[in-house]
Amino acid sequence: MNNLFKALNDPTRRKILDLLKAKDMSAGEIAEHFDISKPSISHHLELLNKADLVEKERDGQFIYYSLNTTSLEEAAQWMVELLKNND
Template identity: 60%
Template sequence: MNLLFKALNDDTRRQILELLKEDNLTAGQIADAFNISKPSISHHLDILKRADLVTSEKKGQYVEYAINTTILEDVLQWIITLKQ
């Protein structure tokens, strides 16, 4: 859970998740949406992957990233049980 909350505690990573909510994207496509370096985007994607918030799949010479909503559903379930 700590990795998840650390990942969500950054505005750039939350914006990446918003982009991936619309469609699966390559790292280059994600980087094009930001005014930061590609290595920085890769770092953010790595943190999101380690938190299980995104998945990646090799497609030819590119890696495509997708949002993993399963982990978010698990966290929401956990939060709901805290309220009971």
């Protein structure tokens, strides 16, 4: 869970997740939405992947990223349960 919160802590990574809500995208397509280097975008994507928030799939020379809603749903459910126990 620690990787999840670390990944969500950064505004760039949150924006990447917002972009992936609309459609799967390659790293290059994602990078077009930011004024930072492509290696920096790759680093953000790797952290999101390690936190299991995105999945990646190679198609030829491109890697496409998609949102992993299962991890987000599990985290949201955990937070709801945590809050319920405090009432």
